Structure formats: structure tokens, C-alpha cells
Amino acid sequence: MSIICPSHDPTPLVTAGEGEVEARARLRVVRPQGRPRRLLLCLDGVPFEVISGAKSRGMFDDFEEPARLLSPFPTLTNVALAEMLGATPPAGYESLYFDREAKELRGGVRKYIGRRTPDKIPSSYMDELDYQEPLAFEFLIYVATDAVWRADMRRFRERFLSAPPSRDFFGFLKATDGLLHIGGPERLTVALQSLDRLLREIREAAGSETEIVLFSDHGMNLVENRRVNLLTHLGGNGYEVVTNMRRPRGKRRVSAPGFGLCGYAALYCGDETGRAELAETLTGLEGVDFSVYREEGGRAALVAGASGRARIERRERVGETFYRYEQLDGDPLGLNETARSLGAEGRLDVNGFARDADWLARTWGHTYPDALANVYASIYTPRVQHTADVLVSLRDGYYYGATSFSRMVRLLATHGNALRSSSHAFLMSTHRAFPTHVRSAEARPVLRG
Ligand SMILES: [Zn+2]
Structure with missing residues (x-):
């Protein structure tokens, strides 16, 4: 689990059996014919203003201008991705939630432990993910942020390059969220530079006909909280x-x-x-x-x-x-x-x-x-x-x-409210120019259509 906003994923791939992973992979959406292959990559918690600032400094210059992806309130990963991907709503806002029928609190840290079983899947959007960080990373991000980020990128790269080239690929890099919470925007900027290099390398390997769509689930305020x-x-x-x-x-x-x-x-x-x-x-x-x-x-x-x-x-x-x-x-x-x-x-x-x-x-x-x-x-x-x-x-x-x-952290950034800093996630593509803003409920055709 991660310490700051651990709602993200109680279902680490690392504990899933091979058969389970394969069964879930069959549920993934097949690329519609007649358009280029797409690498869809979600960067957890990266605000619009951070990505547009990075772009104005010359990073991600293969991409068209970013749109503001309007993240729903409360601006949290599972709420946002379920809405953006038209998936089933999660039980609660985070993995600890109040169950109205049972009239009690359910979930919590224990949801993070053990095998990936269907009752632990917060929303069906997770069935579409081809890559997300292993569980151990969520523990480590707060003590070894940069090392975890590098390892996360390396695993994503390996997984993508060995995936069948006939299919779209959907990856979710969650370390960006922890980097911002704990390290603030300076730490994230360094991470984005390495991501920029990785995406250039991936474009060379996959060919420029592969469309890369980069987006985030929610933004973040960049103040101490x-x-x-x-x-x-x-x-x-x-x-x-x-x-x-x-x-x-x-x-x-x-x-x-x-x-x-x-x-x-x-x-x-x-x-x-x-x-x-x-x-x-x-x-x-x-x-x-x-x-x-x-x-x-x-x-x-x-x-x-x-x-x-x-x-x-x-x-x-x-x-x-x-x-x-x-x-x-x-x-x-x-x-x-x-x-x-x-x-x-x-x-x-x-x-x-x-x-x-x-x-x-x-x-x-x-x-x-x-x-x-x-x-x-x-x-x-x-x-x-x-x-x-x-x-x-x-x-x-x-x-x-x-x-x-x-008690454990100094919080240099966070998200969750209905203000602009958290509500303005971003969306950009190497192949398509998007309008200034896209509502999350209208994002699915843009992301997966
Ligand atoms: Zn967070």
C-alpha cells in the first residue's frame, strides 16, 4: 500500500497467478480496426499546468498541445478512471469506505494483502490495464522515490516492448503521484525528463505510426498541506x-x-x-x-x-x-x-x-x-x-x-477537492489535437475509440 493516497490499487499484479492474469487479459479491449496502434499511458496525479510547463520547456515535443481533462469530484484515482473509462463505479472513494447496506466501515489496509481476487477489484477499468506497478512499489515510493520511479519505468518499458504489436497497450504509472505528494514539483520534473527520454526510445522501437496518448487521472495542488x-x-x-x-x-x-x-x-x-x-x-x-x-x-x-x-x-x-x-x-x-x-x-x-x-x-x-x-x-x-x-x-x-x-509524512502536494489544481488533469497525443477541455465522462471514445 502507499501511505498518501492508497486507494489506487488493492490488487497488485505481482500477487496474481499466471492463469488469472491471462484470463483478465482476454477481457481487454481489442484495437478497433482502421486506426493506428495506440499506447495509452496514464500518469497518476500529474496536473495540466505541470505538463504544459514541461512542454513549453521543450519536453514531449512530439505531442500536440495538451487538453485539460476535467477530473470528477472528489478528484481521486478510482473515481476518475472509472468515469474516464466508462467502467463500473468503485465501492467507495478509497479502499476504506462506509457500506450503506451493512452500515459499517469496510475495506482498508487489509484489502492490500493477499492474492488478487475478484472482490478486490475496485472497478472494471483495471481489467483493461496491461501494466501497473507491483505492490512492493507502493510501499517503497515514500522511502526510495527515484529508485522506484526508475524501476517502474523499466518494467513498463519491458512489458510494452514484449507485448503483441497488433494490440493497443494501456499502462498506468503510479509513482508520479507519490513523487509529487512527497517531493513536490521539482522531483516530478526530473522524473518527467526521464519519461520523455523513454517515450522517445519507445517511439523509435514501435515506429512513429504508433500513437501515444498520455493523460492523467487528476491534478494536484502544489502547496504544503x-x-x-x-x-x-x-x-x-x-x-x-x-x-x-x-x-x-x-x-x-x-x-x-x-x-x-x-x-x-x-x-x-x-x-x-x-x-x-x-x-x-x-x-x-x-x-x-x-x-x-x-x-x-x-x-x-x-x-x-x-x-x-x-x-x-x-x-x-x-x-x-x-x-x-x-x-x-x-x-x-x-x-x-x-x-x-x-x-x-x-x-x-x-x-x-x-x-x-x-x-x-x-x-x-x-x-x-x-x-x-x-x-x-x-x-x-x-x-x-x-x-x-x-x-x-x-x-x-x-x-x-x-x-x-x-504522522509519517510532510505533504508537499495533494488532491481530492473540486478546485482547479486538482480538477485539471491533462490529455495529449502524438497524433491528434484535442479541444481545450474534455469532460471525464466523455473521455472514453477519445481514449479507447
Ligand atoms: Zn495521490
Whole structure:
């Protein structure tokens, strides 16, 4: 397991039997005829701004300009890759999660141990991977980052060069995430230089007709992060933080699975615990940006933060999607100006709804990219099987997670919130120029089509 955001992969290839690996390989997608072979390579946690900076310094010059791949909130590997690849949603946001049916915490570190068995596969996107780092690397990345990165690249190179040239190849390099968390952007830049060299070598070996598509699952803030005092705050406000809710009633129960050191928190409420009141309580906690939850008996997403409250409503009309941002008090998502300009251009209907495409066109580069569709979907679509009752987005500079992990590291970067630094992943190709931005839910045809 890795210490910082260990949700990535509880199913190391290294422990899988040969037969198992072969059986899973048969499930992989075969390359559609009529287009070049494709090497698809995901770099865990590399932000758009880092890759575009590297490119402006002359690296990756065989590639077209990168697009911003809009990572879904909360910006975490399994959530993002499941959505980008149109795969099954993982059980929880990370490998420790609250199971709503069983009413208890499930998973955790034990999920990392032992053989790769079907119950340990978090999402079906993993069936498509031809390469991912062995388990031992996830332990080592924090003590021997550069050595692990080099070994990861070497294994990927060997695996790719010995793969059947008639098929696409999908690799996932996870060491980049750990390098950023622990070493910050300078360490990652050195790693990207070696990746740039490796990709040149691979292009020579595979031929320039092979398309290389490089992308990331989520971005990352590049600031030092500290722990948010979530549990103390909840306790101090009369909440009981529990690991299960099997007994009928307690006082106001909340479950708050804390695992990787990431910029979000997923809260689950007991029957007696009001979501609105809980979200309100959190507005007073340093490091909390906003919370989002489903409206009681309604169909809106309610957003509550230190800078106000708002309702997001979604409507379908003749096959088109519309959103409305209703400011109840203040402007928690900073969309007041956008809404005003949509109105000035005559793009709001009498009820204040505008087309999803109009919101996207104006907010893909916003502080909260694609805020309305993204934040609304975070609680109304199954990005995970056990969606939180209250999903909390922290400010850059703050994380929540297991206390045992946070004692061990200085965190120079992290991800998980709905801000631009974590939401702007990247996507670029040697053969195709992409638009400025691609939504993760619309990425599959681009990646695998
Ligand atoms: Zn991470």
C-alpha cells in the first residue's frame, strides 16, 4: 500500500497467478480496426499546468498541445478512471469506505494483502490495464522515490516492448503521484525528463505510426498541506463519530472514513442526523471550502460554505440538459459573474436555467471547473457505489485522512477537492489535437475509440 493516497490499487499484479492474469487479459479491449496502434499511458496525479510547463520547456515535443481533462469530484484515482473509462463505479472513494447496506466501515489496509481476487477489484477499468506497478512499489515510493520511479519505468518499458504489436497497450504509472505528494514539483520534473527520454526510445522501437496518448487521472495542488481538524470539530459540536451504525440510534452519528491524505471528506449520516445541519456545522471549520448534499425531498444539490449557500438544479428538456445556480445567500461557488453574463447574453430562461453546454463553455477554466455539472453529479450519479450523504471539498493547503499516515509524512502536494489544481488533469497525443477541455465522462471514445 502507499501511505498518501492508497486507494489506487488493492490488487497488485505481482500477487496474481499466471492463469488469472491471462484470463483478465482476454477481457481487454481489442484495437478497433482502421486506426493506428495506440499506447495509452496514464500518469497518476500529474496536473495540466505541470505538463504544459514541461512542454513549453521543450519536453514531449512530439505531442500536440495538451487538453485539460476535467477530473470528477472528489478528484481521486478510482473515481476518475472509472468515469474516464466508462467502467463500473468503485465501492467507495478509497479502499476504506462506509457500506450503506451493512452500515459499517469496510475495506482498508487489509484489502492490500493477499492474492488478487475478484472482490478486490475496485472497478472494471483495471481489467483493461496491461501494466501497473507491483505492490512492493507502493510501499517503497515514500522511502526510495527515484529508485522506484526508475524501476517502474523499466518494467513498463519491458512489458510494452514484449507485448503483441497488433494490440493497443494501456499502462498506468503510479509513482508520479507519490513523487509529487512527497517531493513536490521539482522531483516530478526530473522524473518527467526521464519519461520523455523513454517515450522517445519507445517511439523509435514501435515506429512513429504508433500513437501515444498520455493523460492523467487528476491534478494536484502544489502547496504544503496540513490536516483539517474534522473529528475534533464534529465531536465539539455534539456529533458522535462512529465506525458502524448497526445499533438503532445514538446521538447524532456520523461516519467519516479517513484514509489517504486527500483534500476531501466523505461523511455518512445516521437516521437521526440532518445533512443540512451537518453541512452548516462544517462551514465554521478552518480548511473547509464547501459541503454538498442532496436536498431533503427535493431534487437539488445544496452547497454550503463559509462564503454562502446555493442550490444547483438540473433539468432535462427535449434531450438537452440545463442547470440553474440559485444563490440563497452569498456565492459559495463563485458563479455570480458567470450567471450574470449568461443573463446579459439572453442565455438564461425565465426560471434562470441555462444550457449545460453554455455553463461548460464559461466554466471549464473556472476556480471550480465545470462547477454545476461536476458538483451536482458528485451526489446524484453513482461515481461510487456508496455515495456520501455530505461530501466536503477542502481548500488547497488542507487534507483529511488517517492520522496514522499523517504522522509519517510532510505533504508537499495533494488532491481530492473540486478546485482547479486538482480538477485539471491533462490529455495529449502524438497524433491528434484535442479541444481545450474534455469532460471525464466523455473521455472514453477519445481514449479507447
Ligand atoms: Zn495521490
